[in-house]
Every structure is written in C-alpha cells, then in structure tokens.
Amino acid sequence: MNKQEKEGKFERAPEFSKIEGYVNLPLAYVKSASGSDSMTMVELVGKKVILVHFWTYSSIACLRFIHYLALWRDKYKDLGLEVVGIHTPEFIFEKSYEHVLWAVKQYNIKYPVLLDNRYGTWNAFGNRYWPRSYLVDIDGFMTYDHIGTGGYQDIERKIQELLHERAASLGVRVEIPLDLVPLRAGDALDISRDISTEVYFGxxxxxALGSGKAGSGGIQVFEHPDEVRPGVLYLTGEWDIKLEFAESRSVGAKIIFHYRGSSVYLIAESVEPVDIKVLRDEEFLGVERGADIREVHGISVMQVHDPRLYKLVEDAEYGEHTIEIIVDDPGLCVFAFTFA
Structure with a gap:
C-alpha cells in the first residue's frame, strides 16, 4: 500500500505532546536547551516502526503487558522496532517522577518512557484506555490499534508485517523472525469467566459503595453490613473520603468485598507504614497468599507504605470469595481494588 492509499485509510500519528519527563533517555527528565522535547515522533518516522504504548504503573493490566513489550523490544530492536512507553497517570501519586522511575527499575523496563502527566499525548492520540497500544508504520501512519490486554500474537504478527514493509521501503535486507513469543499461562483469555471489574474508593x-454516601467527600462512619452482596464495596469504621481515595480514621476499620476471579490487588499508600490483616471467606490466607502478604503466627499480614499496587491473593483457581481487610491503625489510603 502506497502513501496515498494510506492517507485515505489511516490516521497519521500525532506528535508526543506536553511531555514532562523521560526515563531511559540519555538526559532523563531534562529538556533540550531549546525547550523542545528530547524525543519526537517526527524523528522516528521514516526510520523506525514505532509501538506507542499507553500505561500507568499501578494498573495490573498494564504491568502484565510489560512482559511482552520487553520481549518484543529485545527481539526486534535491531530490526527497526522502537517501543515507546507513554506513562499517563490514573492517580495523582503516579505523576511523581521518582515513583515512575521506581516502577521502571522494579519491572526492568529498558525502552524509553515519557511522562504524560498533563495528558497532552493521551489527548493527541484520542486515547481513553489503559493499556492501549498503537503501531505506527515507517511512513508515520497508525496502522494498528489495540485496547487492553490480550491479542499479543496478533500484535506481534503486525510488528513483523510492518518490519518487512520498513525493510522494503529503506532497501535493506534483514531477516524478520516468523516465530512468536510464547503466551504465558493465563494470558489465553477465557471469556467464559466473569471477573469482577475494578472498584474505586474515592x-x-x-x-459501588454499599453504605454511606457514594460520590460524597468528607468523614463518614460506616456500620458492618448485615449482608455482603457480590460486587458491592463495604467499609466499616470511620473513613475520610477524598476525591481519589478513602483514608481510614479509626483503629480496626474494615474493607469487605465479594469478588469473582483468582487474583486480588489493592492500590494503596500510607504516609507512615500501616499493617493490615487480610482474610478470605473469614479465614486468614494460606497457599493463595499474594506476593506482598506475609504470615505471622498464622495471621496473614501486609504492610502498606509506598503508593503502588499490592498483591493480596494469587489463587490457581477461579472462584467467588469475600475478601476482608482489617486496618490496624489510621492512615491507610486506599484507591482501588483490581482483579484478575
């Protein structure tokens, strides 16, 4: 397909806009003397096939995608692929350069990450989702668009196709592999499973708040529910409801939620470290303990401090369960539950 034909079928990739910082660039978080961005789309078009990936570091869906981005980068970087991560924050704490830098190191990300704190690039692309991946061809057209997780092999096949096109356009001879990165266990989507959607506290x-005043800020005191209904968020004790999160204000405050899935994650932080106890179906966790849970004298305990995604439950089997969190001290700030 020539450029004229592409003009009528695809949109041109917009420029990276209002970027506030960089990770994995030679001058990280420093703009050039002219004040322009250190990495631009126009510099890449005509040289590379570009995978533009929108993500945010507290999202389990985004974190699962990193595995494939890393493998594709290593496999195709010398054949003309440039992976560019656009970190657009969902929560205010994700605007911190230090927090993003921690995440890049924690998850061993080697490709460039651009900090899109003002949503400039997000809006330029017309994006509304985390994660979302756009493939930009050698001529600068967005020829492939994938929302969410899954579809990894379809994306890789398109990468291979665009790399072949690039080689022909530039007149270079390269051997593009035809094999595909193997899917991890659990990444072949089972559409028959109804997994609970993300639940927000702010x-x-x-x-989804089952008692008190949903959508209202300020201090509220919650009573223990008589009945726990699936998909309904229950709090007990005193909580200060902020715009993005809820902060525990009383000793022994609780969070209760009946979920469907195999894994449970909590996005949370605390100015001072706060210990929480975690139960499932009224029992402390056993072999299904998530990576952030430790066992202390038969009690499943987790300490919350840094703002990030905490893994509470990792079960080999899908099921319906009730998760209960007991907060030992005031000061826990909870943003969201996510499930897989």
Missing amino acids: AWRNN
Missing part, C-alpha cells in the same frame, strides 16, 4: 468513582 468520591470521584465510588459508585
């Missing part, structure tokens, strides 16, 4: 999006 007034901005806490429509």
Whole structure:
C-alpha cells in the first residue's frame, strides 16, 4: 500500500505532546536547551516502526503487558522496532517522577518512557484506555490499534508485517523472525469467566459503595453490613473520603468485598507504614497468599507504605470469595481494588 492509499485509510500519528519527563533517555527528565522535547515522533518516522504504548504503573493490566513489550523490544530492536512507553497517570501519586522511575527499575523496563502527566499525548492520540497500544508504520501512519490486554500474537504478527514493509521501503535486507513469543499461562483469555471489574474508593468513582454516601467527600462512619452482596464495596469504621481515595480514621476499620476471579490487588499508600490483616471467606490466607502478604503466627499480614499496587491473593483457581481487610491503625489510603 502506497502513501496515498494510506492517507485515505489511516490516521497519521500525532506528535508526543506536553511531555514532562523521560526515563531511559540519555538526559532523563531534562529538556533540550531549546525547550523542545528530547524525543519526537517526527524523528522516528521514516526510520523506525514505532509501538506507542499507553500505561500507568499501578494498573495490573498494564504491568502484565510489560512482559511482552520487553520481549518484543529485545527481539526486534535491531530490526527497526522502537517501543515507546507513554506513562499517563490514573492517580495523582503516579505523576511523581521518582515513583515512575521506581516502577521502571522494579519491572526492568529498558525502552524509553515519557511522562504524560498533563495528558497532552493521551489527548493527541484520542486515547481513553489503559493499556492501549498503537503501531505506527515507517511512513508515520497508525496502522494498528489495540485496547487492553490480550491479542499479543496478533500484535506481534503486525510488528513483523510492518518490519518487512520498513525493510522494503529503506532497501535493506534483514531477516524478520516468523516465530512468536510464547503466551504465558493465563494470558489465553477465557471469556467464559466473569471477573469482577475494578472498584474505586474515592468520591470521584465510588459508585459501588454499599453504605454511606457514594460520590460524597468528607468523614463518614460506616456500620458492618448485615449482608455482603457480590460486587458491592463495604467499609466499616470511620473513613475520610477524598476525591481519589478513602483514608481510614479509626483503629480496626474494615474493607469487605465479594469478588469473582483468582487474583486480588489493592492500590494503596500510607504516609507512615500501616499493617493490615487480610482474610478470605473469614479465614486468614494460606497457599493463595499474594506476593506482598506475609504470615505471622498464622495471621496473614501486609504492610502498606509506598503508593503502588499490592498483591493480596494469587489463587490457581477461579472462584467467588469475600475478601476482608482489617486496618490496624489510621492512615491507610486506599484507591482501588483490581482483579484478575
């Protein structure tokens, strides 16, 4: 397909816009003397096939995708692929350069990451989702668009196709592999499983709140529910409901949620470290303990401090369960539950 034909079928990739910082660039978080961005789309078009990937570091869906991005980068970087991560924050703590830098190191990310704190690039691409991946061809057209996780082999086949096109356009001879990166266990989507959707605690999006006043900020005191209904968020004790999160204000405050899935994650932080106890179906966790849970005298305990995604439950089997969190001390700030 020539450029004229592409003009009528595809949109051109917009420029990276309003980027505030960089990781994995020679001058990380430093703009050039002219004030322009250190990495631009126009510099890449005509040289590379570009995979533009929108992500945010507290999202389990985004973190699962990193595995494939890393493998594709290593496999195709010398054949003309440039992976560019656009970190657009969902929560305010994700605007911190230090927090993003921690995540890049924690998850061993080697490709460039651009900090899109003002949503400039997000809006330029017309994006509304985390994660989302765009493939930009040698001529600068967005020829492939994938929302969410899954579809990894389809994406890789398109990468291979665009690398062949690049080689022909530049007149270079390269051997593009035809094999595909193997899927990890659990990444072949089972559409028959109904997994609980993300649940938010802040007034901005806490429509799942089962008691108290959803959508309202300020201090509220919650009573223990008589019945726990699936998909409904219950709090007990005193909580201060902020726009993005809820902060525990009383000793022994609780979070209760009946979920469907195999894994449970909590996005949380605390100015001072706070210990929480975690139960499932009224029992402390056993072999299904997540990576952030430790066992202390038969009690499943987790310490929350840094703002990030915490893994509470990792079960080999899908099922329906009730998760209960007991907060030992005030000061726990909880943003969201996510499930897999």
